[in-house]
Amino acid sequence: xxxxxxxxxxxxxxxxxxxxxxxxxxxxxxxxxxxxxxxxxxxxxxxxxxxxxxxxxxxxxxxxxxxxxxxxxxxxxxxxxxxxxxxxxxxxxxxxxxxxxxxxxxxxxxxxxxxxxxxxxxxxxxxxxxxxxxxxxxxxxxxxxxxxxxxxxxxxxxxxxxxxxxxxxxxxxxxxxxxxxxxxxxxxxxxxxxxxxxxxxxxxxxxxxxxxxxxxxxxxxxxxxxxxxxxxxxxxxxxxxxxxxxxxxxxxxxxxxxxxxxxxxxxxxxxxxxxxxxxxxxxxxxxxxxxxxxxxxxxxxxxxxxxxxxxxxxxxxxxxxxxxxxxxxxxxxxxxxxxxxxxxxxxxxxxxxxxxxxxxxxxxxxxxxxxxxxxxxxxxxx
Amino acid sequence: xxxxxxxxxxxxxxxxxxxxxxxxxxxxxxxxxxxxxxxxxxxxxxxxxxxxxxxxxxxxxxxxxxxxxxxxxxxxxxxxxxxxxxxxxxxxxxxxxxxxxxxxxxxxxxxxxxxxxxxxxxxxxxxxxxxxxxxxxxxxxxxxxxxxxxxxxxxxxxxxxxxxxxxxxxxxxxxxxxxxxxxxxxxxxxxxxxxxxxxxxxxxxxxxxxxxxxxxxxxxxxxxxxxxxxxxxxxxxxxxxxxxxxxxxxxxxxxxxxxx
Numbered sequence: 001x002x003x004x005x006x007x008x009x010x011x012x013x014x015x016x017x018x019x020x021x022x023x024x025x026x027x028x029x030x031x032x033x034x035x036x037x038x039x040x041x042x043x044x045x046x047x048x049x050x051x052x053x054x055x056x057x058x059x060x061x062x063x064x065x066x067x068x069x070x071x072x073x074x075x076x077x078x079x080x081x082x083x084x085x086x087x088x089x090x091x092x093x094x095x096x097x098x099x100x101x102x103x104x105x106x107x108x109x110x111x112x113x114x115x116x117x118x119x120x121x122x123x124x125x126x127x128x129x130x131x132x133x134x135x136x137x138x139x140x141x142x143x144x145x146x147x148x149x150x151x152x153x154x155x156x157x158x159x160x161x162x163x164x165x166x167x168x169x170x171x172x173x174x175x176x177x178x179x180x181x182x183x184x185x186x187x188x189x190x191x192x193x194x195x196x197x198x199x200x201x202x203x204x205x206x207x208x209x210x211x212x213x214x215x216x217x218x219x220x221x222x223x224x225x226x227x228x229x230x231x232x233x234x235x236x237x238x239x240x241x242x243x244x245x246x247x248x249x250x251x252x253x254x255x256x257x258x259x260x261x262x263x264x265x266x267x268x269x270x271x272x273x274x275x276x277x278x279x280x281x282x283x284x285x286x287x288x289x290x291x292x293x294x295x296x297x298x299x300x301x302x303x304x305x306x307x308x309x310x311x312x313x314x315x316x317x318x319x320x321x322x323x324x325x326x327x328x329x330x331x332x333x334x335x336x337x338x339x340x341x342x343x344x345x346x347x348x349x350x351x352x353x354x355x356x357x358x359x360x361x362x363x364x365x366x367x368x369x370x371x372x373x374x375x376x377x378x379x380x381x382x
Numbered sequence: 383x384x385x386x387x388x389x390x391x392x393x394x395x396x397x398x399x400x401x402x403x404x405x406x407x408x409x410x411x412x413x414x415x416x417x418x419x420x421x422x423x424x425x426x427x428x429x430x431x432x433x434x435x436x437x438x439x440x441x442x443x444x445x446x447x448x449x450x451x452x453x454x455x456x457x458x459x460x461x462x463x464x465x466x467x468x469x470x471x472x473x474x475x476x477x478x479x480x481x482x483x484x485x486x487x488x489x490x491x492x493x494x495x496x497x498x499x500x501x502x503x504x505x506x507x508x509x510x511x512x513x514x515x516x517x518x519x520x521x522x523x524x525x526x527x528x529x530x531x532x533x534x535x536x537x538x539x540x541x542x543x544x545x546x547x548x549x550x551x552x553x554x555x556x557x558x559x560x561x562x563x564x565x566x567x568x569x570x571x572x573x574x575x576x577x578x579x580x581x582x583x584x585x586x587x588x589x590x591x592x593x594x595x596x597x598x599x600x601x602x603x604x605x606x607x608x609x610x611x612x613x614x615x616x617x618x619x620x621x622x623x624x625x626x627x628x629x630x631x632x633x634x635x636x637x638x639x640x641x642x
Contacts, residue, residue, distance in 0.1 A: 001494055001495065004494065005480075008482050008483060008487070009482045011482075012481075012482035012523070013482065289476070289477035290477060290480060290481065292477070293474060293477050293478065293480075294480070295463070296437070296439060296466065296472060296474070297466060297467065297472055297491075297492065297495065297539075298463050298464065298465075298466035298467025298468070298470075298492075298495055298496075299463075299467075299495055300460075300463060303495075374439050375434055375439050375440060378474055378475075378477065379475075
């Protein structure tokens with residue numbers, strides 16, 4: 001009976017209910033975009049670190065686990081590598097640079113990452129090959145760089161860096177393309193560590209010793225990560241260590257950015273609950289005499305409440321479905337430079353929370369419908 | 383004939399700041415199956431309160447209400463709703479119909495509520511609507527029907543599930559005179575044909591020409607009863623003048639027809 005009444009009313013008033021579905025669709029669009037943005041921006045900050053083939057990251061002591069503030073000398077590498085249980089150690093060096101593109105196209109700002117070939121930190125290539133020498137004028141670009149520049153394996157890429165007071169240009173050959181490996185919200189270009197030292201921006205003359213930012217440590221047994229986070233600083237002077245999850249959470253701005261976007265998402269959901277709740281409550285107030293009549297002729301409370309719940313749920317589902325479809329359609333047409341990523345997990349959570357805004361918003365109406373007294377609703381005197 | 387409806391000393395009182403109001407004060411009446419009764423009286427006489435109690439929508443403060451031998455006063459809210467659904471048919475002054483159901487669907491609603499809608503029920507709904515002159519309007523929504531047509535659909539809905547008692551609260555309140563007479567005449571015919579007990583609350587004494595008995599209430603009590611067709615015609619209908627038209631709240635109780 002509840003289903004019958006609910007569907008009949010939805011069909012007859014389909015224009016009105018479609019309107020609220022469209023409002024829910026817009027709220028869905030907003031929530032999913034904020035979720036996608038949170039994923040994309042988060043990914044843009046930490047994608048490389050989250051995928052790195054290591055278990056522990058070693059920093060300079062008192063650097064507050066900030067990669068940019070950490071400076072490690074190569075001489076410390078053997079101190080870490082010789083620890084029992086450490087499988088391999090890879091030094092990592094980070095800076096920013098610019099790729100100069102042909103045909104007058106706008107230069108692309110990138111994260112320039114220096115890695116030691118064959119060591120942790122080097123990225124797996126999908127096309128082409130990995131580095132074979134620490135000094136080769138070669139580059140492995142990540143998928144984002146490839147998409148935005150159109151560069152392919154075998155192409156030459158010119159790196160621009162300010163060294164001292166001069167702009168220097170370094171031609172490199174693209175030998176490989178990896179999957180997405182963004183760092184610091186920029187697409188990444190990986191070069192052998194000694195090549196990095198040569199081409200990176202610097203304020204003064206080339207020094208004799210390359211200085212890295214951090215070491216990536218691969219353990220023989222990943223289950224011992226916590227143990228090594230404690231033991232490495234105890235065995236190696238003036239360093240501190242952390243696991244990967246902490247490392248990327250400590251990336252400057254990451255936590256604040258995610259918190260801001262999460263707050264936006266929650267507020268949008270709250271607005272959704274209020275909008276849906278308001279709509280159905282107005283509907284309910286207009287239907288008081290009708291519901292009074294139904295109860296007067298003997299309709300059960302559960303029939304009346306069931307019809308309301310069903311309507312709210314259906315309208316919400318339709319709205320979320322339209323909103324999700326719109327989101328995916330728009331996202332498919334966004335340029336690559338827009339940092340929006342939809343992962344199954346976070347998208348599913350966003351959709352599940354959206355599906356709840358209807359029933360939660362409609363609770364007030366359901367409660368109201370249960371409390372309608374036929375006598376008062378119909379104006380039959382007492 | 384046995385009594386389809388019987389009330390025993392029914393009272394409804396309300397507490398107010400400085401005392402109590404006796405909306406209904408010790409009313410005992412009975413209606414047989416196949417009998418059509420008009421409940422008349424001025425505003426505040428208690429007739430609508432009485433109707434609400436007969437419809438199991440309002441509990442009396444004291445007294446008994448028996449419909450087909452079932453005592454309404456001993457039922458809980460769920461039982462009363464069930465009783466209304468199965469045994470009582472009701473038409474209201476306004477808001478009779480569900481706006482998003484067609485005329486036929488509105489009539490079938492009572493059968494649906496009772497989980498009794500089948501092929502036979504659908505045919506019966508069509509028959510009733512046809513009988514009420516709405517054969518061409520079955521698929522129309524209430525907004526596409528006139529006030530009189532809506533009332534007739536409400537009558538069909540009130541009768542479709544074979545109730546023991548049929549109640550009508552000012553069924554002609556929003557109708558012009560000609561349609562008012564048509565609706566009440568049809569209502570009366572169906573009550574008699576189907577052997578239901580029917581009670582109609584009305585302000586318009588001219589409509590009492592179609593009833594078998596007129597019960598007049600005043601100040602919460604039964605003031606007079608006229609139960610003979612000739613007497614009704616002579617004492618009530620003929621003396622119903624323009625003051626009795628629907629929409630006005632004053633009934634000239636000074637009319638000799640209804641004097642105690």
